[in-house]
Amino acid sequence: GIQVEQSPPDLILQEGANSTLRCNFSDSVNNLQWFHQNPWGQLINLFYIPSGTKQNGRLSATTVATERYSLLYISSSQTTDSGVYFCAVESNDYKLSFGAGTTVTVRA
Amino acid sequence: DTAVSQTPKYLVTQMGNDKSIKCEQNLGHDTMYWYKQDSKKFLKIMFSYNNKELIINETVPNRFSPKSPDKAHLNLHINSLELGDSAVYFCASSQGPSGGANRQFFGPGTRLTVL
Numbered sequence: 001g002i003q004v005e006q007s008p009p010d011l012i013l014q015e016g017a018n019s020t021l022r023c024n025f026s027d028s029v030n031n032l033q034w035f036h037q038n039p040w041g042q043l044i045n046l047f048y049i050p051s052g053t054k055q056n057g058r059l060s061a062t063t064v065a066t067e068r069y070s071l072l073y074i075s076s077s078q079t080t081d082s083g084v085y086f087c088a089v090e091s092n093d094y095k096l097s098f099g100a101g102t103t104v105t106v107r108a
Numbered sequence: 109d110t111a112v113s114q115t116p117k118y119l120v121t122q123m124g125n126d127k128s129i130k131c132e133q134n135l136g137h138d139t140m141y142w143y144k145q146d147s148k149k150f151l152k153i154m155f156s157y158n159n160k161e162l163i164i165n166e167t168v169p170n171r172f173s174p175k176s177p178d179k180a181h182l183n184l185h186i187n188s189l190e191l192g193d194s195a196v197y198f199c200a201s202s203q204g205p206s207g208g209a210n211r212q213f214f215g216p217g218t219r220l221t222v223l
Contacts, residue, residue, distance in 0.1 A: 033212065041217050043214035048208070084149055088151075090207070092206075094156060096210065096212060100150060
């Protein structure tokens with residue numbers, strides 16, 4: 001099956017800092033999504049982004065499908081951005097395969 | 109106004125018991141899923157139904173059985189619970205099973221603890 005690698009595994013930020021999370025995948029995909037799991041366990045869908053760039057407030061994402069990676073940018077981080085960020089991809093088999101996640105801690 | 113809801117939120121039970129988790133979505137989606145999240149937060153697909161038809165059936169013990177009475181509901185029944193079944197179980201839904209229709213929205217999760 002398709003392999004999904006996320007880096008870094010952990011990230012500690014000071015409030016107001018910017019950061020970039022990376023997702024590499026091993027095969028071509030027709031679906032890539034970013035999720036945020038907050039400290040209470042809720043999984044929120046941030047982006048559906050199989051290619052190109054999207055922005056949603058302080059978050060933006062870019063996927064370069066031909067090079068098999070996606071980046072999630074967090075700007076002016078806030079404590080509410082803390083949690084685990086997951087990248088998930090689908091490669092023509094209906095199954096969404098998740099990476100191991102990046103745990104982000106934003107300190108006030 | 110909850111889009112994807114699950115009941116119960118917490119489930120504590122003894123080994124060997126049988127239990128069910130229920131999921132409902134009010135998004136009008138055709139496809140629903142069950143995921144298991146282990147203690148290291150790894151998320152793995154278990155089952156998926158599209159229009160009440162099973163389309164994903166991953167290698168899980170046959171003690172786990174999904175049931176979809178209609179497009180808005182997907183339940184998970186677990187027989188003869190074991191310690192290793194302790195995890196958080198998430199339900200999700202999407203408009204369709206693949207590509208652009210497969211943008212998934214998750215329920216709040218059910219934390220199952222087997223003693």
